Amino acid sequence: MTSSSLRLRAGLVSIVLLAAFLGIWHLATRSTGATTTMSPEYAKLMGLTATQGKSAMPGPVDVGAKLWEHVRRPFYDNGPNDKGLGIQLGYSIARVGTGYLLAVLVAIPLGFLIGMSPLLSKALDPFIQVLKPISPLAWMPLALYTIKDSSISAIFVIFICSIWPMLLNTVFGVASVRKEWINVARTLEVGTVRRAFTVILPAAAPTILTGMRISIGIAWLVIVAAEMLVGGTGIGYFVWNEWNNLSITNVIIAILLIGVVGMLLDQILARFTRMVTFPE
Amino acid sequence: MSTFDNPFDPDRNLRARCVCGQHQSAAEHERATALACEPVESEEKRYEGVVASAVMRAMFPQDVARRAFLKSVGASTALAALSQFFPLQTATEVFAQAGAPEKKDLKVGFIPITCATPIIMAAPMGFYSKHGLNVEVVKTAGWAVIRDKTINKEYDAAHMLAPMPLAISLGLGANAIPFAVPAIENINGQGITLAMKHKDKRDPKDWKGMKFAIPFDYSMHNYLLRYYLAEHGIDPDTDVQLRSVPPPEMVANLRADNIDGFLAPDNICQRAIYDGVGFMHILSKEIWDGHPCCSFAASREFITTAPNSFAALTRAIVDATAYASKAENRKQIAEAIAPANYINAPVTVLEQVLTGTYADGLGGVKTDAKRVDFDPFPWQSFAVWMLTQMKRWGQIKGDVDYKAVAEQVYLATDTKKLMTEMGLSPPATAYKSFAVMGKTFDPAKPEDYVASFKIKKAS
Incomplete structure (x- = not known):
């Protein structure tokens, strides 16, 4: 059996699964016809759910039509509270990017230091263990209160949630570089700085990248929640705004897009990981 | 709305004694509420009415004298006579362009509900720009967020629940920061x-x-x-x-x-x-007819650092509120505030509410035309009532100086001054009595009121 035929069959199964899912979705959300009789004057004031028994959940056709509408004009701007999906995603990605890069700048050097010093590693461990499991959103009120700026607070929340996996993985990667390599470097009288960059960094890189990949996933998860909380702009705000209007169709579209963007971010990091992986 | 009717009507009292300021007493007001106010054709016309109203009041400090005068000569003669020695036209123009705002680009936060109608509609319908401001109205996720963003000065002013500025000023659920309410948004609703x-x-x-x-x-x-x-x-x-x-x-x-x-x-x-x-x-x-709900609030700091901007903002809100109080404008307003940029709700729903x-x-x-109504005057007795309920349900512990807090936060005096400058006729007093579920509230005796309830949180 060749790998191309396996891929083909896997693709077929994927398509069948998708079709089955859409079919069931469509059947489950069909309208049930008029539920109760009501005067036309009254019916005019009521929504379709009440008058025609239309399911509160949109069907795949509704979602598809709405999605097409969004895809056709992704960058419209109708004022501060209504912008196209492209702009909203741009805001979210910019926030995640900023918070994440700051976290990289802090976590990797810090992780290096901690990883190279067993003393620091032990001393800081209790703090890291306590801070790591805190839900990033729990920081939000504190951030809003102290930073006094909601967009910086959102970036701070991304920063704080993406720092821990990177920090821990860097510490672990640096600390578990094989002793023989370091000893060889030492025998060759390589200086500390050079040793860090030419021996430890390449050896620890796969572990560090894995940490970064976990972090970007978490950061993307958190931005949606953070934006729902703070509002203003971003895909999370879009979800909240459409929820406000009980527009489940738009919420489903947003969910879909959040998934796609999350996958893309993950794939980018996965590619970087492959670039630095080495066979032992 | 008192300020927007014809000042040349001999039967009208320019010195208000009831809720709307149009009637001699609350009882007379009740009887007359069924009668709709005269629609105003245009902005200029309304301003002209407002200015003329102020002029008439200045000329006839005694209301009886004004009425006698109007009755004897007739309204049109009076208007002609008045225009001769007082340039109503110029005065109207001067009113429309008041002191230059210190800060033109402002951000105002709102929660997407119909209570915020005046704040929201003022943007698409041009009330802010008319008063020389460039206001961005920003939709906000919740009351705690709107509070924090206003305290953090991301917003210059905001839509808040009427008791919130009292709570913020008292430091309940937040650090004590002096806040002020220059205008109530909506009543009922x-x-x-x-x-x-x-x-x-x-x-x-x-x-x-x-x-x-x-x-x-x-x-x-x-x-x-x-x-x-x-x-x-x-x-x-x-x-x-x-x-x-x-x-x-x-x-x-x-x-x-x-x-x-x-x-x-x-x-x-x-x-x-x-x-x-x-x-x-x-x-x-049906619980309390005419109860306040939401307010337009700003921090004391904003008011002192940018008094002209604040005054222009308040004028725009009062102006929009007056426009919203007219039943015939409501459909148009529903359409203006329904898009995703503002409330983001089906027009039918907003129309039914408004x-x-x-x-x-x-x-x-x-059908209930007063399901929601709009009246900007920040009655200090409203604030006292809210404080009594905060006390009743244990949100305020210990003693509270009802009157002092109400007067510090609810800017009835300033609003009155501003309205007078604008040529509007504010109510003569900032306290009025009202009834909640048939029980009369006397703003002068808040402690007795709190004590009179059988069910309350023991403090």
């Missing part, structure tokens, strides 16, 4: 909505064990629901559960059967009906 399954349980005495949602702890909704329940012998702290739920989540929660009902701002009530998940038990005006002809969720169509 809320409702108790129950899940469809309770349509035979209309007596509040049967509501023991039910779960209700309110938008925020420091809200009129909380106080009105507690008041309503307590009047029916239900202790809101022990017999039922009250949950603070952001308005958009209320309909979803009602549908999911997580709550039995809510006292919520409109369009949320009407939205629950529109989607067939709930029905209107009562409108909030015009007062609505589906009740039980198959009937009801």
